[in-house]
Amino acid sequence: MGAGERRGQQTRPVSRLVHVGLFAIAASIGMVFALLAEIQDTYGLSSSSLGFIAAISFFAGVASQMTLAPLADRGHAKRLMMAAVITAAIGVLGFALATTAWQFILSRALSGLAYGAYAPAARALVSAADPDNAGARLGALAGVETSGFIIGPGIAAGIVELTGLDVPFVLMAVILVVLLPALSRVEILESTSRPTHSSSLAGIVSILRRRRALAAVILSAALILPAGMYEAIFARFMTDIGADTWFIGLSLSLYGIPFALTAPLAGRAADRLGPLRTIPVSIAVIVPLTVIYGQLTRPGMVMGLAMMEAVANGAAMPASQALMASDTDEGERATGQGLAAAAGQVAAGLAALAAAPLYSSNGAGETFAMVAVAVLIMAAIGMAIGLSAGAPRPSALDHTPGTASNAGDGR
Secondary structure, X not given: OOHHHHHOOOOOOOOXXXXXHHHHHHHHHXXXXXXXXXXXXXXXXXXXXXXXXXXXXXXXXXXXXXHOHHHHHHOOHHHHHHHHHHHHHHHHHHHHHXXXXXXHHHHHHHHHHHHHHHHHHHHHHHHHHOHHHHHHHHHHHHHHHHHHXXXXXXXXXXXXXXOOOOHHHHHHHHHHHHHHHHHHOOOOOOOOOOOXXXXXXXXXXXXXXXXXXXXXXXXXXXXHHHHHHHHHHHHHHHHHOOOOHHHHHHHHHHHHHHHXXXXXXXXXXXXXXXXXXXXHHHHHHHHHHHXXXXXXXXXXXXXXXXXXXXXXXXXXXXXXXXXXXOOOOHHHHHHHHHHHHHHHHHHHHHHHHHHHHHHHHHOHXXXXXXXXXXXXXXXXXXXXXXXXXXXXXXXXXXXXXXXXXXXXXXX
8 A cells, every 4th residue: 555545544433442441451450559568468478479470460461462462463353352351350350369479470460461462452453543643542542541550559549448458359350341241342443454474473573673663662661661660669668658558549540640641642742743752851751750769758759759750651652652653564553562562561570570679678769770770771772773763664654643744753
């Protein structure tokens, strides 16, 4: 399909239930953020167990993003998303029934598999529906996704205060099951293009050979890496400086507000200016704020700083997704989004494994500082590769928003 034909395409509708499903799965995963310290205290789990519980979700997400997400490029997006919702329900119910470390780890792995299958398919559907405004659409979806991750903990913390530790997990499992019949009736316009490559592995290798796509992979890893640390130690850190469970949930929920407001606006900015112009601004904010976290001793100050960081993350996340969308074709969008997300999950999983024992032995200051340095190094590498890429591939020009205005993206 030529450039003229592709630009002449009409936008395709995407049911809001696709967004609702992503919100619910993200919320089922995010619940653990606020409750991990209480789970540890209730069941006598070790600090290393917290790291494994946090990390396994990320590594399971990698497995599904690399193996299952490409199925969305082969006409199976709807079935993939429905299977993900079922798996997420089983995973979150498992948390309500678990009493030992290995049971929590297994349940968390199922949640990670579900997220890794659903999210790339949803991103591919959204970006393909309106390629000229992919950044804005991905930004809106990122806002919904992050709202789930962040609002889920707040709701869970409030429910625990009123009832018990298992109740929020049971309720979320019920919500996910109830969502299934509605999602099954949604009409999803699958891609009519044949898969670009003969196998998923061939598609992944082809994408990684493109510098802009490779930059998107590395930048995604840099941006998601801190999430692993936060999942493993944020609740423990906040508890140690005097926060109650309800306040931890509130602080996480308030993080989601500026993120959700910023992401769609920032996505439009990435469409207009180019992702490689907007991402460095966010990194310049995220890195120093991450270092400062480790020096704070008052929960309220941490919450205020988190809301500032949310603005920077809300600007960077959709920009990195739009960068990948700009360098992938219609038959490989889910593969590309899954690949970038998988890189982020690997980085976050490693951070989760390292953060819990590091925090236990060396304290918050060193833990947060080391994560900030890792983000800075990875972002610098990603930016260097992206800016050295030259002009986007001709096929990418066909659906890259605001091509003429993206001159700052390495050209």
